[in-house]
Amino acid sequence: MNYQPNAEDLQAILRTLKRAHRAAAPADAALRQDRLLRAAKLIRENHTAISAAISADFGNRSVYQSMLADMATTVKMLEDSAAQVAQWMKPEAVESPGPGMQAWIEQQPLGVVGIISPWNFPINLAFGPLAGVFAAGNTAMLKPSELTPKTSELLAELIAGYFDPLELTVILGDAGVGAAFSALPFDHLVFTGSTSVGRHVMRAAAENLVPVTLELGGKSPVVVAEGFDLRTAVERTFTIKTFNAGQICLSPDYLMVAEAQQDQLVMFSKQFIADSFPSLMSNPEYTSIINERHFERLLGLLADAEQKGATLINLAPAGEPAFERDARKIAPHLLLDVTDEMAIMQEEIFGPLLPVKTYRSAGEAIDYINANPRPLAAYYFGNDADRQQQFMRQTTSGGLVINDVMTHASIDTLPFGGVGASGMGAYHGIHGFRRFTHAKPVVVQSEDGASNLRLRAPYADKAQALHAFFNG
Structure with missing residues (x-):
């Protein structure tokens, strides 16, 4: 790991991803499914090399544990999201607020999501959030842990072979790079790690009012x-x-x-x-x-x-x-x-x-x-x-x-x-889709604009109806 991006490099990468996301039409169901299934395919096709890299980073890591908890569970998560995303992303109908009016909730992607993943389950805790991020139609920047360098370098290499960098890009580097990463103006930031580092991540994100999902553990x-x-x-x-x-x-x-x-x-x-x-x-x-x-x-x-x-x-x-x-x-x-x-x-x-x-x-x-x-x-x-x-x-x-x-x-x-000191926000399945989606309310006014007229002066002719509302 020779090259270490500085804060300006990271800002430039994020600006490029944001421009690309804005320029593209919102990802349809087919593209979201494709991204999810490519992520699952990456793991399926490279599980042996990934297991070896994880074990080398740990000194010894049970291959069974890596295959089960880091990879099989994650593949299932990605493939399940792919199977259901078309249903999840449908607009949610709500009761019409008045005659001739329409209202619904549009499921809108947030944009570019940052993911800071830890060393203990370097595949599950990187691709697990991606199951929700991709399902919601977002693109992502991933910062894997510097404590598992062989796994992180392999991930960067593999992801470059399965994804366009405008869909998913990997940032390698030490804790200093991680700190600069957490200060970027993402549309959402996911961090998994210790409570002490989580405080720093949330403080950095707050400078740009970036919403965060923190999974912090505890006792x-x-x-x-x-x-x-x-x-x-x-x-x-x-x-x-x-x-x-x-x-x-x-x-x-x-x-x-x-x-x-x-x-x-x-x-x-x-x-x-x-x-x-x-x-x-x-x-x-x-x-x-x-x-x-x-x-x-x-x-x-x-x-x-x-x-x-x-x-x-x-x-x-x-x-x-x-x-x-x-x-x-x-x-x-x-x-x-x-x-x-x-x-x-x-x-x-x-x-x-x-x-x-x-x-x-x-x-x-x-x-x-x-x-x-x-x-x-x-x-x-x-x-x-x-x-x-x-x-x-x-x-x-x-x-x-x-x-x-x-x-x-x-x-x-x-x-x-988590909750409180153990974190905030939740993902997995539809909960991940909702976490990384903006539930955007949409209203189409009726032709006569009736609901707007009650706000228009003069008010005297409307006051009697309002008094009747409060007095039963």
């Missing part, structure tokens, strides 16, 4: 109700906590159980890891931490928690170390006796470490969640319908999954996004 809780089968809860939680080594915005960030269940929790966790990963450090199915900085950050979280009184439970199979620097792998850990003063309870973990808090009542667990910033997702394990409803009504999160973890993210008919 997603798991609450296991008393009476629910703890083994099932552990298995479903650690299925996601070990997927991509926990480097997922929706990964559980802490788990809450009744005090009496803590010993069983440890036992079931050890059994699950042993059954799922007979080895970790040499196992290609167990993903590495993305880079040395994040690896050391996670070890720092463990050290800080232990120094402040936490009990660390290494879940690695017998005889394996807690971590290995050369492979940049860290075994799954439980952290017991955690307190809010520990760094691991203050920041998003993004790794295979799971703090455990105990509660004495269901209300105590809800109060704890509500005392903290709103998470991207919340996970509740419990079969009592009234308790499920209580948890749903009394907590606020981007999404809620009952008796599982992260399931909602792959259901394209559901909106995906």
Whole structure:
């Protein structure tokens, strides 16, 4: 990655895309479908090379994980949007406001959308937003993460072969380029990443009054109700906590159980890891931490928690170390006796470490969640319908999954996004189409202009009817 565009270069690229978008007729259904299907075709035809590039960037990334979560899910999202976009883009009829008048809602493309995608799912979180952006008739500029350089460079090369740069162009560069990118006057900007960087992105976008979609993660809780089968809860939680080594915005960030269940929790966790990963450090199915900085950050979280009184439970199979620097792998850990003063309870973990808090009542667990910033997702394990409803009504999160973890993210008919500190705006399926579309109201006045006449002076002859309206 030698050439790094400066702010003037980026401005020029965006001006060119905007001019082209204005000059072209609004994209019809056929063109939108074509763009969506070309994006899906790009992934289908190059999935092997993409998997290899992602794994090289991570040091080791499970090929199955890349194929499933990064590519198969994304292809389905793109192809489903292509199948439905002709219906989505139809004008929405509304009731006529008066005799001889017409009114409807026109689904108008926004223009050029900027997408800043992260490193943890570099295909899904780049092309997932594009499913909505293209369906809505927009064009786009994509800034993939500099932390996955091989994948980002491959994406730039592939996209140039499948798309005209006036449809979709890729901007490569470091964090400085990303900052300049976020300051561009897009018609909409999508950012997926940390809350701290999200603040900077939103501040930069505000200078140009650019609307933003922010997916920021946060600390997603798991609450296991008393009476629910703890083994099932552990298995479903650690299925996601070990997927991509926990480097997922929706990964559980802490788990809450009744005090009496803590010993069983440890036992079931050890059994699950042993059954799922007979080895970790040499196992290609167990993903590495993305880079040395994040690896050391996670070890720092463990050290800080232990120094402040936490009990660390290494879940690695017998005889394996807690971590290995050369492979940049860290075994799954439980952290017991955690307190809010520990760094691991203050920041998003993004790794295979799971703090455990105990509660004495269901209300105590809800109060704890509500005392903290709103998470991207919340996970509740419990079969009592009234308790499920209580948890749903009394907590606020981007999404809620009952008796599982992260399931909602792959259901394209559901909106995906955060709330409060975990983000704003949602996409996926029709929700993405709506997010990147301007719902433009259109009114055609009647020939006699009756509704306009009530606004025209003099008003004396109209006042009696208005008084009658207020006085019944």
